[in-house]
Amino acid sequence: MMDSRKSNPFPWMQVVGFLLSVALTFMAVWIGMRAGLPYNTIIILVFVLAFIQAAIQLFMFMHITEGAHGIWQIGKMLSAAFIAIVIVAGSVWVLNSMH
Amino acid sequence: MAQINTTNNPDTPLEYQSETGRLNIFGFWIFLGAEVALFATLFAAYFALKDGTAGGPLPIDVFDLNNTIIMTLILLISSFTSGLAIHEMRRNNVKSMIVWLVITLIFGLAFLYMEIEEFIHLVNEGANLGTNAYWSSFYLLTGTHGLHVTFGICWIVLIITQVLRRGLTPETAKKVFVSSLYWHFLDFVWIFVFTGVYLLGMVG
Numbered sequence: 001m002m003d004s005r006k007s008n009p010f011p012w013m014q015v016v017g018f019l020l021s022v023a024l025t026f027m028a029v030w031i032g033m034r035a036g037l038p039y040n041t042i043i044i045l046v047f048v049l050a051f052i053q054a055a056i057q058l059f060m061f062m063h064i065t066e067g068a069h070g071i072w073q074i075g076k077m078l079s080a081a082f083i084a085i086v087i088v089a090g091s092v093w094v095l096n097s098m099h
Numbered sequence: 100m101a102q103i104n105t106t107n108n109p110d111t112p113l114e115y116q117s118e119t120g121r122l123n124i125f126g127f128w129i130f131l132g133a134e135v136a137l138f139a140t141l142f143a144a145y146f147a148l149k150d151g152t153a154g155g156p157l158p159i160d161v162f163d164l165n166n167t168i169i170m171t172l173i174l175l176i177s178s179f180t181s182g183l184a185i186h187e188m189r190r191n192n193v194k195s196m197i198v199w200l201v202i203t204l205i206f207g208l209a210f211l212y213m214e215i216e217e218f219i220h221l222v223n224e225g226a227n228l229g230t231n232a233y234w235s236s237f238y239l240l241t242g243t244h245g246l247h248v249t250f251g252i253c254w255i256v257l258i259i260t261q262v263l264r265r266g267l268t269p270e271t272a273k274k275v276f277v278s279s280l281y282w283h284f285l286d287f288v289w290i291f292v293f294t295g296v297y298l299l300g301m302v303g
Binding site for chain 1: 115121124125128129131132133135136138139140142143144146147164168171172175176178179181182183185186190279280283284286287290291293294295298299301302303
């Protein structure tokens with residue numbers, strides 16, 4: 001049922017996830033502060049990077065796919081992401097664009 | 100019921116060995132889903148009130164890029180060491196697990212120290228909770244996150260104490276695992292605070 005990690009003494013998953021997260025953080029800083037892109041492009045790019053880094057936390061650090069309920073755990077976080085995007089993007093849209 | 104579903108496979112990690120453990124871990128994921136909704140409402144308020152900066156300093160003038168990057172890296176490292184603690188727990192190295200958990204706590208405390216220092220700096224610059232809509236929503240969002248970090252530190256201290264007293268059992272292993280999920284989740288939220296609040300706040 002569960003894949004064992006006892007056979008792997010080195011925490012590859014955590015180390016790779018950590019290095020990727022650091023790289024994504026600095027990439028976001030570079031896009032925001034140095035790349036000189038239009039504001040709307042910056043917003044889209046840094047949020048894409050943020051969602052990738054969030055997925056790294058879930059899959060590489062939090063072992064979201066593990067356990068008997070792995071598929072439900074993924075489903076729960078996907079539905080939470082949907083709720084979050086509706087609340088945040090919906091509120092901003094209604095309050096800024098509706099007159 | 101509990102007996103039927105209990106696996107005796109020695110390769111199954113301790114925290115997943117009892118039905119209670121499996122359900123507690125799954126239940127904690129449901130709780131994290133609710134936490135996502137909570138933070139989403141705070142982010143929604145923040146982004147909706149982003150331009151309400153009348154009568155106070157602008158974020159672009161008072162945020163410090165280096166300070167923010169250091170805070171982000173500190174919390175990321177603590178999330179990483181928390182993952183290493185679970186890795187050691189699954190190899191039954193209780194001592195290494197506790198060492199990594201203590202390192203996680205030290206980085207957690209360093210993050211809190213820097214956040215409080217930053218708040219003091221901001222208040223001295225004239226940006227406090229009641230200054231305007233922007234700073235109210237800023238303190239509400241970052242403060243709620245900081246409160247979660249504080250709670251996480253206290254929780255992990257109690258769990259380390261329990262592991263020292265009772266040893267690593269399916270019951271205590273489950274508690275260590277669930278608290279590590281919570282700790283990773285704090286960094287999960289911070290990724291969006293860093294991106295949406297600090298980085299975009301410094302862009303303009």
